[in-house]
Amino acid sequence: xxxxxxxxxxxxxxxxxxxxxxxxxxxxxxxxxxxxxxxxxxxxxxxxxxxxxxxxxxxxxxxxxxxxxxxxxxxxxxxxxxxxxxxxxxxxxxxxxxxxxxxxxxxxxxxxx
Amino acid sequence: xxxxxxxxxxxxxxxxxxxxxxxxxxxxxxxxxxxxxxxxxxxxxxxxxxxxxxxxxxxxxxxxxxxxxxxxxxxxxxxxxxxxxxxxxxxxxxxxxxxxxxxxxxxxxxxxxxx
Numbered sequence: 001x002x003x004x005x006x007x008x009x010x011x012x013x014x015x016x017x018x019x020x021x022x023x024x025x026x027x028x029x030x031x032x033x034x035x036x037x038x039x040x041x042x043x044x045x046x047x048x049x050x051x052x053x054x055x056x057x058x059x060x061x062x063x064x065x066x067x068x069x070x071x072x073x074x075x076x077x078x079x080x081x082x083x084x085x086x087x088x089x090x091x092x093x094x095x096x097x098x099x100x101x102x103x104x105x106x107x108x109x110x111x112x113x
Numbered sequence: 114x115x116x117x118x119x120x121x122x123x124x125x126x127x128x129x130x131x132x133x134x135x136x137x138x139x140x141x142x143x144x145x146x147x148x149x150x151x152x153x154x155x156x157x158x159x160x161x162x163x164x165x166x167x168x169x170x171x172x173x174x175x176x177x178x179x180x181x182x183x184x185x186x187x188x189x190x191x192x193x194x195x196x197x198x199x200x201x202x203x204x205x206x207x208x209x210x211x212x213x214x215x216x217x218x219x220x221x222x223x224x225x226x227x228x
Binding site: 004007032036041042043044045046049087091093097098099100101102103104105106111 | 115117119144146148153154155156157159161169171204206208215216217218219220221222
């Protein structure tokens with residue numbers, strides 16, 4: 001079955017710097033890759049997603065890139081702010097399922113003022 | 114706030130007791146999902162509903178677990194004879210299920226502690 005690996009497990013950056021989180025997946029047929037942000041005591045919040053027919057997607061300070069050949073995708077956060085501090089999860093949906101999200105193990109991002 | 118609500122937010126129970134959680138999805142969403150999240154891990158899929166029909170169940174969902182969505186709106190997840198290994202955050206998510214929408218929106222979760 002699909003396996004999603006996520007690195008690094010923790011990431012500390014200075015406010016204003018960029019942060020990059022990387023994920024790899026095993027099933028080449030996977031075609032949807034969302035990123036979730038989870039703050040303490042809350043459920044995961046969808047922040048950006050990408051489908052397999054697109055190589056990059058941006059939304060203000062966040063962007064996701066997808067390399068289908070290498071089976072990896074990355075989250076890029078620019079101009080980080082303390083409120084970006086949270087745990088970030090990548091996920092994938094492997095066929096034949098169109099619904100079952102397979103999550104990575106998470107990255108704890110700390111942004112220091 | 115995504116519009117998905119869960120109740121209760123926290124539940125402490127003794128081993129062997131039964132517990133039931135409720136999820137209210139976003140009103141126009143016809144798909145509803147249950148996930149379990151243990152400390153330091155990503156959520157793991159348990160089961161999902163299309164309207165009132167339960168379409169897929171994970172191997173994680175043992176016979177002690179049962180989920181229902183009787184009228185295609187809210188859903189309940191019951192755990193019978195709880196064990197300490199059931200301690201986790203139980204998350205509900207919903208999805209519109211039409212026009213190619215596949216974005217899942219999560220509720221705040223119910224944190225279960227089995228003592």
